[in-house]
Amino acid sequence: MVLLVPAVASAAFGDRPLKMGMHGKDVSVLQTLLTKAGFRTAADGEFGRATRRSAGRWEAARDREVNGRMSRPDLRALRREFPARSEQTGPVGELMLFGAARRPGVSAEVTEAGAEVSAVVADETGAIVRTLSRRAQAPGTVKLTWNGRIGKAPAPEGSYLVRLGDGALRSSAGTEPPGAFEFRHHVFPIVGRHDLGRNGANRFGGGRGHQGQDMFAKCGTPVRAAQGGTVEYAGYHSAAGNYIVIRGSGDGESYVYMHLRDASSLTKGDKVKTGERIAHVGQTGRADGCHLHFELWTRPGWYKGGKAYDPLPKLREWDSYS
Numbered sequence: 001m002v003l004l005v006p007a008v009a010s011a012a013f014g015d016r017p018l019k020m021g022m023h024g025k026d027v028s029v030l031q032t033l034l035t036k037a038g039f040r041t042a043a044d045g046e047f048g049r050a051t052r053r054s055a056g057r058w059e060a061a062r063d064r065e066v067n068g069r070m071s072r073p074d075l076r077a078l079r080r081e082f083p084a085r086s087e088q089t090g091p092v093g094e095l096m097l098f099g100a101a102r103r104p105g106v107s108a109e110v111t112e113a114g115a116e117v118s119a120v121v122a123d124e125t126g127a128i129v130r131t132l133s134r135r136a137q138a139p140g141t142v143k144l145t146w147n148g149r150i151g152k153a154p155a156p157e158g159s160y161l162v163r164l165g166d167g168a169l170r171s172s173a174g175t176e177p178p179g180a181f182e183f184r185h186h187v188f189p190i191v192g193r194h195d196l197g198r199n200g201a202n203r204f205g206g207g208r209g210h211q212g213q214d215m216f217a218k219c220g221t222p223v224r225a226a227q228g229g230t231v232e233y234a235g236y237h238s239a240a241g242n243y244i245v246i247r248g249s250g251d252g253e254s255y256v257y258m259h260l261r262d263a264s265s266l267t268k269g270d271k272v273k274t275g276e277r278i279a280h281v282g283q284t285g286r287a288d289g290c291h292l293h294f295e296l297w298t299r300p301g302w303y304k305g306g307k308a309y310d311p312l313p314k315l316r317e318w319d320s321y322s
């Protein structure tokens, strides 16, 4: 007699009803879930008497037919008791920045190694702009994060959400709809009280060849990267004082910060995140009072063939939400 052993020993949880005498990964998932539900069961992957007893007690407690067998509806119901802790980064409407240290994402609890978790990024129209997926190395939390890009380009600013896709998410419990977040490419560079300039000379083009915007704040007020990227220059110049130039990772433009209080510890080639604190407002170099002189240069950048342009409209916008 030939005994055919179907390949169900590796069936995913919920693919087959489970009963006495069966074994497999899905049985150990069942045992784990029964334990979580308050019916302690050793997770040995063997559906024996102890597992049947736990299953029966769970059925009785849930007013289901008590037979110690777990039908597919039973398994679904048990799994639904443990919604995946689908955690979106931050609350609804939170500002998420391109190139920042914190990335939007979701996480899911996975009960077995090898389970694939997938998620989608949707824009405000509901269109899916990216899919994310990862295979769990071990049971536990799998986190999926979005780098803010669609293909190679930064996603347009707007409202997005990341939610778990239910495609291959089998051994993890259900999904929850997360909220949307606001996605932006920049943050206002001064962290604290400031003004955006006091007179025409503070403006781009004001005074002799003024190539940026002077914004006043107390010396020592933190300065953060309006957009993260790669440090192009960090040094001292008799007019600029301590200064830093960063090439933005999203748009390739140059972001220039001058009259900084201290010599920077950053050096050419360092990577900086959007919103990362990089300096303090100062008055080094030729500066009349504590202020940040800020410049924006088109690609390919600062004294590399790019052109300085008036940063004030953008600064006003960034200041309005950050």
Ligand SMILES: [Zn+2]
Pocket (backbone or CB within 6 Å): 210, 212, 213, 214, 293, 294
């Ligand atoms: Zn200036």
